[in-house]
Amino acid sequence: MNSKIIPAEIAAQIPRRTDTDILELVSSLVGAAIRRQVWLMFFDGNECPMPLLVPYADLDVDPSEEEIATYTALACGIAGTTGAASIVLTWEREGGSALDDAERRLLREISAGIAAGGVTVRGVFLSHSHGVAHVSEESS
Secondary structure, three states, rough: HHHHHOOOHHHHHOOOHHHHHHHHHHHHHHOOOOOOOEEEEOOOOOOEEEEEEEOOOOOOOOOOOHHHHHHHHHHHHHHHHHOOOEEEEEEEEOOOOOHHHHHHHHHHHHHHHHHOOOOOOEEEEEEEEEEEEEOOOOOO
16 A cells, blocks of 8 residues: 555545555545544545545444435435535444444445435445455445
8 A cells, every 4th residue: 555645635636446546545534443433435527536525423333214314315415516426435433344244234225325316336445443444245
């Protein structure tokens, strides 16, 4: 991973086209977990990160359908207001790099709700106690 610090103005102009590119970005912005929350990162149509990073700590691990609908509508609303073409979703929580069933279900439901709202989910990541990992579709 590249440990070189890049000013935000320049970083926002660099397209993030691969999962490795996004993993590097999530690692530098969110890093290893310190609390339980969900992060949303927004990307423009050129796959460049937008200057908006939204943490959300009020989502239960096993939320109701109404909570998921409210959260995903919020995410899609922000994307629509900012002109974002896609969202990267990061689940932050202390612990190891393996997701449990409830976490997999949560990430699937959030991703599906955002996609149903017409916004592409560019990737799903897990911020855990030891770093950040890409969550593959098979894992979520």
